[in-house]
Amino acid sequence: MPAPTDSAANSEANRTRAPAAPTASSFARVSLLVYALLIVYASWYPFSGWRDMGIKPFDYLGARLPYYWTAFDVWTNVAGYAPLGALLVLAMYPRIRPWWAVWPAMLGGVLLSACMEAVQTYLPTRVPSNLDLLTNSAGAALGAVLGALCSRYFLHESRFLLVRRRWFSGEASRGLAVAGLWPLALIYPQNHLFGLGHLVPPLSAFFSDLLDTPIDLATTWLNSAQLSAEQYWLADVIVTACGLTGAALLFLLLLRRQAPRRRLVALYLLACIAAKSLACALFFAPQNAFIWISPSAVGGIMLGTLMIAGLTWAPPTAQRRVAALALILSLVATNAVPANPYYLSTLETWVQGKFLNFDGAAQFLSVLWPFLAIWFLFHPVHRRQV
Known part of the structure; x- marks a missing residue:
């Protein structure tokens, strides 16, 4: 009787192999x-x-x-x-x-x-x-x-999971949850386009309720500092560029080398901008879908895009450190720079009405997201390379 070939043996082994544990x-x-x-x-x-x-x-x-x-x-x-x-x-x-x-x-x-x-x-x-x-x-x-x-x-087993395993690393699940929340966090109006984590308004409301007296941390903490138009413009560029770079690099860290990395990052950023525009059209007016566009926002996007393009093929360790540094810098600047008067007038026109619950959730998510992202970037489990 002839000995079984290698292909037959492999086929038999595949049939008898135990399925992977869920x-x-x-x-x-x-x-x-x-x-x-x-x-x-x-x-x-x-x-x-x-x-x-x-x-x-x-x-x-x-x-x-x-x-x-x-x-x-x-x-x-x-x-x-x-x-x-x-x-x-x-x-x-x-x-x-x-x-x-x-x-x-x-x-x-x-x-x-x-x-x-x-x-x-x-x-x-x-x-x-x-x-x-x-x-x-x-x-x-x-x-x-x-x-x-x-x-x-x-x-x-599905095509969705096969694509997920082919393009994303094994430790990407938590990161995908964090990255998926970024477009939603951008819905609430911000002092800067990608300046999430603005703690001053919610902390002012919390302490005012706790002490039963009006407290405005923007005036006590920031000492009513006023910036010139040029300084506001520069701060907006820096915060926008850092916020964009940190979020894009976080998403990039989830991708394997064989994935179409640049196209996926570009698609991710376009989806975020689409969500921001849709929210502006819904909560302000349809003609204000692109009200977030300003010279400083465009400058920040261009600067952030250049930074992302230069870091696309950098080692993952460098990408992780730059992403964390960019998000921390954006977080500090967002809370240190006094609110732009234009932002305050914009917030007054933000429609709540029947969307009161959604408004609260959107504000909470806009404050929470940078801390979730920084937690992901620094957590030792998420630094495994596969």
């Missing part, structure tokens, strides 16, 4: 944590005027349904909690299989929404509502079912 999705778990924080911030925004109204926190459960409600309110509540349900299902894998995870995901959405509504009892500007609880719970349930239906495209 692994947890770091992307889903980091995204779940960030999204839950956004829900908390949006539900309790603006975090001021905390008072005891003499009402028990869960009395709203036995109240009658609100007389006045709109389809917009219902659908925004459903849409707001649907991603939470989907992420809960994906985050529990592989400990709990997707379809079994639907029930605990629904329960998690109900408990989180009930807690958010209960705490609103102590906020005079917010009204706890059993209708909100019902619609939020419906959104979480819908998202959980959709998460289970789509799980095979994100958790099992």
Whole structure:
């Protein structure tokens, strides 16, 4: 009997090889944590005027349904909690299989929404509502079912995962979550185009509420410093260039050498600019979609693009250090430079209205993102090279 050939032996080995053990999705778990924080911030925004109204926190459960409600309110509540349900299902894998995870995901959405509504009892500007609880719970349930239906495209073998493994490093999951939040963080109006992490306004509001007296850190901390038009222009260029360079290099660090790196980075930056323009058109006016364009913003984009192009083929260690340094410099300058009067007038025209929850989440994300990015760049687990 002839001996089996090498190809036959390899084929037999492939058939008998045990399938790879399923692994947890770091992307889903980091995204779940960030999204839950956004829900908390949006539900309790603006975090001021905390008072005891003499009402028990869960009395709203036995109240009658609100007389006045709109389809917009219902659908925004459903849409707001649907991603939470989907992420809960994906985050529990592989400990709990997707379809079994639907029930605990629904329960998690109900408990989180009930807690958010209960705490609103102590906020005079917010009204706890059993209708909100019902619609939020419906959104979480819908998202959980959709998460289970789509799980095979994100958790099992699929073209999406094959492209992900071919183009992105093995440690890219958390980085993809951070990079994916950057376009959303840019939605809220900023003093500078890419100047995220502006801590002065939220800290001023926090201390004003804590001490029950108006406090403006912009005047006490910055001593009412005023800059000339040329100094504002230079600061805007520096912050815009550093913010753009830090975010682009962070995304670049996630890519393998065989990936179309420059095209993917360019596509990523175009998607971010599109999100910024869409937000300006939605919250200001359609004709103001490109209101963010200014000579200093264009100068910062050109300078940042040159820096990114020069660092594309630099060693990953150098890219990581430059990205962290650029983000830290942008963060410091954003909080050290007094607010531009034009920015203050722009913020006054920012439409909240029915988007109050979204406004709070957008502001929170714009403050949080640089710290998430710096955490990713400095965390030892994320510095592994594959």
